[in-house]
Amino acid sequence: MEKGVVWYRSKYGATKRYAHWLAEAAGFTCGDVKKYKRGEEQPYQTVVFCGGIYAGGLPGVSHWQKMNLQGKRTAVLCVGASPYDEALFAEIKQRVRRGALEQAACFYARGAWDESAMSLVDRTLCRALIRSLQGKDPKEFAPWEAALVGAAGKRCDWTDRAALEPLLAWLRAGEVGT
Numbered sequence: 001m002e003k004g005v006v007w008y009r010s011k012y013g014a015t016k017r018y019a020h021w022l023a024e025a026a027g028f029t030c031g032d033v034k035k036y037k038r039g040e041e042q043p044y045q046t047v048v049f050c051g052g053i054y055a056g057g058l059p060g061v062s063h064w065q066k067m068n069l070q071g072k073r074t075a076v077l078c079v080g081a082s083p084y085d086e087a088l089f090a091e092i093k094q095r096v097r098r099g100a101l102e103q104a105a106c107f108y109a110r111g112a113w114d115e116s117a118m119s120l121v122d123r124t125l126c127r128a129l130i131r132s133l134q135g136k137d138p139k140e141f142a143p144w145e146a147a148l149v150g151a152a153g154k155r156c157d158w159t160d161r162a163a164l165e166p167l168l169a170w171l172r173a174g175e176v177g178t
């Protein structure tokens, strides 16, 4: 495989785990995007970003705008609590594929859920969201809503190395975009 780097942004560790698994499998360098220094992407042909999803967004993606990714293969792995849902992922993809990431290949993997490990702000936000969903008819739940209500108050870990297979296949194939 080409020389590559994996950058991640992870609040609670699931995305970081995926980033290290991926770097290990691909033989890439791995680092926290918060420590990114200008020009560090320069020696790599392939740049992968792994980001946790928080309230539908990938906050770490803003770091990409500082990078010069011209001529490089780029991919984004989005990590969320929701099971894979095509419509939801299409929305996330649209948000991610802007500016320097317009050509990025996008992938999804399921992360983890542990309210006891969350910051007070995040826990309050997540509990408020779950409470608002509990008033709704479960038959009308979107997949991510059902997953959130099901995970309420529990510790869940859906991380799985096998979820990286499509991204690893993309890396091996040398394709651009998905």
Ligand SMILES: Cc1cc2nc3c(=O)[nH]c(=O)nc-3n(C[C@H](O)[C@H](O)[C@H](O)COP(=O)(O)O)c2cc1C
Residues within 6 Å of the ligand: 009, 010, 011, 012, 013, 014, 015, 016, 051, 052, 053, 054, 055, 056, 057, 079, 080, 081, 082, 110, 111, 112, 113, 114, 118, 122, 123, 125, 126, 144
């Ligand atoms: C404040 C907050 C908001 C979240 N919003 C979403 C969301 O919109 N969709 C989703 O699938 N997961 C959501 N999650 C779940 C996280 O994506 C999941 O826990 C993931 O594993 C986070 O990655 P991390 O462990 O690397 O921080 C949210 C979690 C928190 C704490």
